[in-house]
Amino acid sequence: MQWAGHVQRMEGTRAPKRLMEGTLEGRRGQRRPGGRASDGVERDMRVLGVRSRKEAASDRLKWRNRLDQVQAHPGL
Template identity: 75%
Template sequence: MQCAGHVQRMEGTRAPKRLLDGTLEGRRGRKQPRWSDGVNRDIRVLGVRSWKEAAFDCLKWRNMLDQAKARVVEL
């Protein structure tokens, strides 16, 4: 999740950002999950609908990371 926030805040021309947004050419293999699908699943547990928008508010994002870390400790 921490890495996802960094990548989301990058310029759109950088390779990691293009990978996240799916703008690179070529095809994915069949039934290959996207990295962002896992991030979406993890963020939904916290009740956040749009993590890509939330990532731009660094304080809010840091609080979400702290909540996620606390949930991992509880398990």
């Protein structure tokens, strides 16, 4: 989640941000589709009651407080 906050504050043209928010081109195998990294972060933030990860990550101090909550929350 610390990395997710860092990536969220990056410019939109940076490769890590494009990979985390975008979808990749091409075909997938016949397996069950995997989730994106951002889906897991969104799910964890919903457990903590955060509505918008983008807004929460824009303020670094608030994001750091959320990370402390995650570490104290069992199961995340």
